[in-house]
Amino acid sequence: EDENVIEALVQFMEKLSAGNSQNYQNWGWDRNSDPCVGNVNFVGTWKGVDCKKSQNVKKIVLDNFNLTGTFEAAFVCTAKFLVFLSLKENNISGFMPKEIGNCGRLRHLYVKGNRFAGDIPDTFPQLRKLKSIDISDNNFSGELPADMSRISGLLTFFAENNQLSGEIPDFDFSYLKDFNVANNNFSGPIPDVKGKFGADSFSGNPELCGKPLSKACPPSKKGSKHSSTDRFLIYSGYIILAVVVLLLLALYLFKKNKPKEETAKVVKKGRVANASKEHSSTPSESKTGGNRSEYSIASVEAGMTSSSLVVLPSPVVNGLKFEDLLRAPAELLGRGKHGSLYKVMFDNATILAVKRIKDWDISAADFKRRMEMIDQVRHPRVLPPVAFYCSKQEKLLVYEYQQNGSLFKLLHGSQNGRVFDWGSRLNVAASIAESLAFMHEQLQEGGIAHGNLKSTNILFNKNMEPCISEYGLIVAQGQDQSFLSQSDSFKSNALGGDGAYSTFKVDVYGFGVVLLELLTGKLVENNGFDLASWVHSVVREEWTAEVFDRALIAEGASEERMVNLLQVALKCINPSPNERPAINQISAMINTIKEDEERSIISEP
Numbered sequence: 001e002d003e004n005v006i007e008a009l010v011q012f013m014e015k016l017s018a019g020n021s022q023n024y025q026n027w028g029w030d031r032n033s034d035p036c037v038g039n040v041n042f043v044g045t046w047k048g049v050d051c052k053k054s055q056n057v058k059k060i061v062l063d064n065f066n067l068t069g070t071f072e073a074a075f076v077c078t079a080k081f082l083v084f085l086s087l088k089e090n091n092i093s094g095f096m097p098k099e100i101g102n103c104g105r106l107r108h109l110y111v112k113g114n115r116f117a118g119d120i121p122d123t124f125p126q127l128r129k130l131k132s133i134d135i136s137d138n139n140f141s142g143e144l145p146a147d148m149s150r151i152s153g154l155l156t157f158f159a160e161n162n163q164l165s166g167e168i169p170d171f172d173f174s175y176l177k178d179f180n181v182a183n184n185n186f187s188g189p190i191p192d193v194k195g196k197f198g199a200d201s202f203s204g205n206p207e208l209c210g211k212p213l214s215k216a217c218p219p220s221k222k223g224s225k226h227s228s229t230d231r232f233l234i235y236s237g238y239i240i241l242a243v244v245v246l247l248l249l250a251l252y253l254f255k256k257n258k259p260k261e262e263t264a265k266v267v268k269k270g271r272v273a274n275a276s277k278e279h280s281s282t283p284s285e286s287k288t289g290g291n292r293s294e295y296s297i298a299s300v301e302a303g304m305t306s307s308s309l310v311v312l313p314s315p316v317v318n319g320l321k322f323e324d325l326l327r328a329p330a331e332l333l334g335r336g337k338h339g340s341l342y343k344v345m346f347d348n349a350t351i352l353a354v355k356r357i358k359d360w361d362i363s364a365a366d367f368k369r370r371m372e373m374i375d376q377v378r379h380p381r382v383l384p385p386v387a388f389y390c391s392k393q394e395k396l397l398v399y400e401y402q403q404n405g406s407l408f409k410l411l412h413g414s415q416n417g418r419v420f421d422w423g424s425r426l427n428v429a430a431s432i433a434e435s436l437a438f439m440h441e442q443l444q445e446g447g448i449a450h451g452n453l454k455s456t457n458i459l460f461n462k463n464m465e466p467c468i469s470e471y472g473l474i475v476a477q478g479q480d481q482s483f484l485s486q487s488d489s490f491k492s493n494a495l496g497g498d499g500a501y502s503t504f505k506v507d508v509y510g511f512g513v514v515l516l517e518l519l520t521g522k523l524v525e526n527n528g529f530d531l532a533s534w535v536h537s538v539v540r541e542e543w544t545a546e547v548f549d550r551a552l553i554a555e556g557a558s559e560e561r562m563v564n565l566l567q568v569a570l571k572c573i574n575p576s577p578n579e580r581p582a583i584n585q586i587s588a589m590i591n592t593i594k595e596d597e598e599r600s601i602i603s604e605p
């Protein structure tokens with residue numbers, strides 16, 4: 001380390017331990033030594049210090065060190081590469097200095113269980129890289145900085161058991177996994193936490209109101225906040241909305257009274273299509289109207305005919321009838337890029353998931369052939385459709401509903417206390433690779449790949465085994481373009497003719513992104529490009545360990561094997577599809593890592 005940094009760190013420790021030099025010299029914190037040199041595995045020679053590449057202090061953990069002094073951020077932040085600072089469970093008193101804002105690279109800051117008092121300084125939100133903050137169990141008071149939302153990408157925020165007051169500011173709740181401000185003096189309305197956190201995160205603040213607490217906020221207070229210009233804007237908004245609604249209604253009535261040729265064009269609008277059905281020239285169409293509920297699939301789209309429903313041999317649904325399917329109560333679960341998904345209660349006992357695909361330009365015959373081919377290849381970890389429906393405008397696929405949710409939900413949703421440890425993640429990776437390899441092999445000739453592999457399409461069955469869902473739903477072309485427009489080599493390849501080959505490589509890419517999600521615990525956006533490029537940039541900086549999910553590091557997962565899996569992921573997301581290994585090779589690589597893991601568990605004492 002740099003001499004100045006060493007000096008500053010020793011001063012930081014002097015202040016922390018209130019001058020008790022005996023202690024910290026025993027821990028090796030000495031001006032005449034280097035915290036990083038002369039050690040193996042980058043573990044610092046100073047107790048509690050880890051270094052990056054035996055050069056720069058990267059991590060300081062002084063939990064339960066009996067420290068009774070004060071925290072001088074100006075000193076510790078001299079260590080420019082510091083990413084992790086933990087001073088939990090000591091007796092540190094005084095303020096959180098505003099110089100904490102100088103620790104620009106800090107990702108983890110834990111000061112839980114001390115006697116800190118006073119405000120959280122408003123330099124705090126300058127720490128844009130922070131991922132986790134724990135300031136709980138102290139005596140902090142005053143308001144939180146208003147611009148906490150500047151720390152985008154925050155994963156955890158613990159501030160319970162302090163005296164903090166004022167309104168809870170807006171945070172960037174999109175990535176937050178844990179949030180707790182219980183037992184403080186916060187007041188006013190709780191910001192929109194996107195349904196992610198329960199009442200426990202906010203309890204013990206008598207003046208707080210709004211969801212998720214049961215205490216509603218008084219309406220008048222909010223209203224009085226609007227200035228007269230605000231009110232003017234709001235009311236004019238209402239008026240414009242009313243005019244638009246009236247215009248649409250007029251248009252609807254106008255179209256309704258027009259002859260069939262023109263109404264056919266608006267067949268996508270449920271009830272309009274209904275109206276036009278009476279003029280339908282197709283003799284086989286049966287009437288499905290009548291007692292449809294607003295919440296059934298039928299109310300969303302009409303013009304369906306029962307003759308086009310193909311029920312595949314399956315133990316799940318016996319005697320599934322199209323009319324029943326249409327009339328059953330349905331709940332919209334999601335509207336993805338390629339269509340909507342409904343949860344349908346059928347028969348009071350069977351719950352189905354019905355996918356409506358929009359804009360899929362495939363003929364009914366091709367669709368049928370494709371679905372039957374997929375159905376013939378059965379793998380226990382690939383969900384087969386139980387039925388499908390195809391008309392010119394409409395394609396429906398019916399699956400058994402999986403109560404245990406998706407991989408996406410397990411990684412990013414509320415885990416309900418479930419731990420998703422390294423061993424389980426490795427098992428998921430191995431299992432998905434294996435089932436995908438099976439499907440690729442069986443369907444290679446027909447050129448049917450999955451086409452849209454991602455963590456929302458990996459579902460856990462009732463035995464919590466990961467299964468691939470929605471296999472083969474998406475024709476490759478649209479996917480390739482959206483996916484790889486940023487990669488010229490792919491584009492030329494995809495357009496170069498061998499479409500099927502490319503689609504299989506698109507699955508390998510998708511699988512690589514799933515691996516990255518398993519390793520980093522991070523959300524995927526923009527078809528995986530953001531996550532992939534972030535991982536690339538971190539790996540380039542040789543900060544590989546930084547990419548891994550904090551939970552994995554905390555659990556002590558083997559860094560060596562995580563790095564091995566990361567290397568497999570990087571192979572899968574190679575921008576040039578030809579360089580990506582086939583999925584069966586990937587599967588073999590993951591099995592090797594899994595075997596290593598199993599061996600190490602056995603050899604552990």
Ligand SMILES: Nc1ncnc2c1ncn2[C@@H]1O[C@H](COP(=O)(O)OP(=O)(O)OP(=O)(O)O)[C@@H](O)[C@H]1O
Pocket residue numbers: 333334335336337338339340341353355399400401402403405406452455456457459469470
């Ligand atoms: N059979 C099923 N059982 C339970 N949940 C399901 C089932 N199929 C899908 N889901 C869940 O329902 C939600 C919506 O699914 P949908 O397939 O519409 O979304 P998507 O995969 O994000 O979008 P798209 O496939 O259109 O790109 C997802 O969270 C998905 O995990």
